[in-house]
Amino acid sequence: MMKFTVLGIPVAKGRPKFAKRGNFVTSYTPQDTVNYENLVRLSYQQSCNELRVLQGEVSMKIDAFFPIPKSTSKKKHQLMAIGAIQHTKKPDADNVAKAICDALNKIAYVDDSQIVSLEVNKYYSDVPRAEITITEVKHE
Incomplete structure (x- = not known):
């Protein structure tokens, strides 16, 4: 089992962008996604x-912790901090998972197609981060 933490606000996998260069159209990954994937690898x-x-x-478990909005009341802030109110805003859980899974290709596993079980939870926290646990599935 491998467990690690990525400090900072979890970032969703951005959709590829397209640019016309002369007579050709090229696609590229948004810079925010590239930066976050590099942070995950590091x-x-x-x-x-x-x-x-x-x-x-x-098998992979991702717990994504997002910052509590500054406009939140003290009572609601406490509920968010203990997990009684979970994060239901953007980014979507599947897109956060996609960024993390893609970042770990070829360094934690050969390809993210090997992931047979994926659990993603979104929470609020005063310390934004993503806690990731990767477990090799053993058949007995």
Whole structure:
């Protein structure tokens, strides 16, 4: 099992952008997505003592913590901080997972198609971050 934390506000995978260059159209990934994927890779490499690329089936759990809005009342702030009120705003959980899963391709596992189980939870917190747990699925 590999467990690590990515500090900062979790970022959703952005849709590819297209640009016309002369007679050709090229696609590129938005810079916010590129920066976040690099941060995920760096956090993984710094946190995991045993860096090995998993070959088999993988299970992943992502707990994404988003900042509590400043306009929130004290009572609601407390409820958000303890998880009684969960994050239901954008970004979507699946897009946050996509950014993290894509970032870990070829460094945590060969390809994100190996992920057979994925759990994503969104919470509020005073410390925005993403806590990621990757487990190799063992069949007995």
